Amino acid sequence: xxxxxxxxxxxxxxxxxxxxxxxxxxxxxxxxxxxxxxxxxxxxxxxxxxxxxxxxxxxxxxxxxxxxxxxxxxxxxxxxxxxxxxxxxxxxxxxxxxxxxxxxxxxxxxxxxxxxxxxxxxxxxxxxxxxxxxxxxxxxxxxxxxxxxxxxxxxxxxxxxxxxxxxxxxxxxxxxxxxxxxxxxxxxxxxxxxxxxxxxxxxxxxxxxxxxxxxxxxxxxxxxxxxxxxxxxxxxxxxxxxxxxxxxxxxxxxxxxxxxxxxxxxxxxxxxxxxxxxxxxxxxxxxxxxxxxxxxxxxxxxxxxxxxxxxxxxxxxxxxxxxxxxxxxxxxxxxxxxxxxxxxxxxxxxxxxxxxxxxxxxxxxxxxxxxxxxxxxxxxxxxxxxxxxxxxxxxxxxxx
Numbered sequence: 001x002x003x004x005x006x007x008x009x010x011x012x013x014x015x016x017x018x019x020x021x022x023x024x025x026x027x028x029x030x031x032x033x034x035x036x037x038x039x040x041x042x043x044x045x046x047x048x049x050x051x052x053x054x055x056x057x058x059x060x061x062x063x064x065x066x067x068x069x070x071x072x073x074x075x076x077x078x079x080x081x082x083x084x085x086x087x088x089x090x091x092x093x094x095x096x097x098x099x100x101x102x103x104x105x106x107x108x109x110x111x112x113x114x115x116x117x118x119x120x121x122x123x124x125x126x127x128x129x130x131x132x133x134x135x136x137x138x139x140x141x142x143x144x145x146x147x148x149x150x151x152x153x154x155x156x157x158x159x160x161x162x163x164x165x166x167x168x169x170x171x172x173x174x175x176x177x178x179x180x181x182x183x184x185x186x187x188x189x190x191x192x193x194x195x196x197x198x199x200x201x202x203x204x205x206x207x208x209x210x211x212x213x214x215x216x217x218x219x220x221x222x223x224x225x226x227x228x229x230x231x232x233x234x235x236x237x238x239x240x241x242x243x244x245x246x247x248x249x250x251x252x253x254x255x256x257x258x259x260x261x262x263x264x265x266x267x268x269x270x271x272x273x274x275x276x277x278x279x280x281x282x283x284x285x286x287x288x289x290x291x292x293x294x295x296x297x298x299x300x301x302x303x304x305x306x307x308x309x310x311x312x313x314x315x316x317x318x319x320x321x322x323x324x325x326x327x328x329x330x331x332x333x334x335x336x337x338x339x340x341x342x343x344x345x346x347x348x349x350x351x352x353x354x355x356x357x358x359x360x361x362x363x364x365x366x367x368x369x370x371x372x373x374x375x376x377x378x379x380x381x382x383x384x385x386x387x388x389x390x391x392x393x394x395x396x397x398x399x400x
Contacts, residue, residue: 005065007049011042015103018110019045022063025114028056066124067113071105075123079112082123085179095119122178125189129219130373134230137262137366138243139391142227144251146186148177152250153188159245160192160218169195172213183377188220188250220246221372228262230372263365264383265390266338270294270323274315276386282378283348286313290359291342292322296331303339304329313346339364341388345379362388 011019016034023029029048036044049057079099084092095116102108113120147153157173164170170192178187194214201210219232220242229246231239240256247253268274269292276287288310295301306321326336340363347356358375362368362383370376383389 005061005068007046007061007064008042010064010068010106011045012038013104013106014110015107016041018107018114021114022110026056026060028052063113067106067109070124070127071109073105075127076105076108078123078127079108079119081181082126082178083116083119086119086122122176125176126178126180126187129187129189129221129232131371132219132232133369133371134219134221134232138229138231138256139227139262140222140229140243140247140251140253140257143224144222144227144253146222146224147250147252148186153177156188156190156245156249159249160190160242163241163245164192169193182374183223183225185372186222186224188246190218190220191215192218218242220250222246222251262389262391264362264368264388266292266341266362266364266388268387269315269338269341270319270336272316272319272323274319274386276313276315276382278382283350284345284378285348285355286344286346287382288313288344288346289315289318289341290344291340291361292318292338293340294322294326295337295339296326296329296335298335301335301337302329307342337364343379345375345382347375347378 016038020034023032029045032045032048034041049060052060076099080096083095083099086092087095095112098115099108099112102111109120112123153175157175161170161173173190173192175191176189178189179185180187192215194216196211196213199210199212200207202208203210216233216235218236221230221232222228223230229243229251231242231246233239233242236242244256247256269289276289278284278287290309291305291307293303293305295303304322304325306318306325308317308321310317340361342359342361344357344359347358349355356375358379360368360370360376360379370379
């Protein structure tokens with residue numbers, strides 16, 4: 001919830017018609033006088049909310065604070081994309097046209113939450129996905145048919161439930177599917193039931209035990225152009241079983257392709273000839289190597305970390321520090337393994353926007369904290385271009 005949220009500021013900023021529709025949907029404030037002028041309405045409406053139960057007031061504040069936080073250009077553009085992915089041409093364009101008729105970002109987000117809740121909730125879900133980290137990449141093959149019919153989704157659900165059944169959970173499971181563009185990604189959100197929780201709660205001023213059934217969240221993203229499958233499953237240490245389930249149920253493969261793992265080969269960062277070469281069309285101003293972590297020695301290796309901030313970018317500063325430290329340890333080159341690297345990318349402002357930056361860490365063999373955001377996708381592209389990624393899958397086996 002936004003720390004800067006204010007009921008009165010919100011009431012003064014949004015359409016009275018939308019406010020009236022919101023409270024009507026909640027079956028609240030039926031006798032409120034909505035004909036008041038804007039000067040007195042905010043105070044009067046706030047006074048009415050203060051008279052509601054704590055539970056009602058908290059839920060209203062949560063709804064309005066969420067709308068306030070999301071009310072910006074990027075989220076409104078996300079609403080456009082979601083509407084077009086969920087519905088056919090005419091209906092999608094009608095939703096987008098009506099959305100843009102609302103005055104300002106705040107009214108636009110408020111309107112979509114009332115009139116198109118599916119679009120609103122899906123956009124929030126995808127917004128959350130952008131901040132997830134997908135630590136395990138799996139190369140399964142490029143441009144594979146990605147099934148979206150009920151039968152395929154049911155098969156994926158059954159495989160997920162079968163796995164969790166052994167742990168006495170997963171009795172219920174829902175799977176939602178979405179498509180994202182630039183680049184095209186097929187996204188599947190699975191919600192298997194977790195262990196029941198027993199909480200204490202108040203009912204009519206009495207403290208009583210209450211049983212709730214929370215869910216786990218497992219997110220699958222398949223990117224046809226790279227052939228990469230990413231899985232986010234925060235409660236699972238290893239996600240191979242989920243990768244296997246997706247390959248079989250959705251991609252029609254016999255399982256995870258043999259040797260499909262993408263691994264980071266960070267040894268090139270110790271090569272003094274290495275340079276962060278970029279394409280001007282990506283609007284990258286500067287790339288800096290900010291940290292290297294290496295293991296030195298064959299038996300009982302010691303770990304060494306060097307950090308620095310290059311003045312004008314590049315890899316040379318941290319690279320030199322690391323090589324000098326390795327030399328001081330009298331360690332032969334073949335007994336050095338690069339374990340992790342931190343890289344920062346700075347992007348110039350485009351079309352009147354603000355400058356952007358991305359700082360991320362790659363950890364051998366296949367872990368990173370890159371997210372599902374546009375500039376993070378550019379960073380992933382350069383990991384390939386700079387040959388910091390190695391795949392164990394031969395081209396001839398790509399779609400095996």
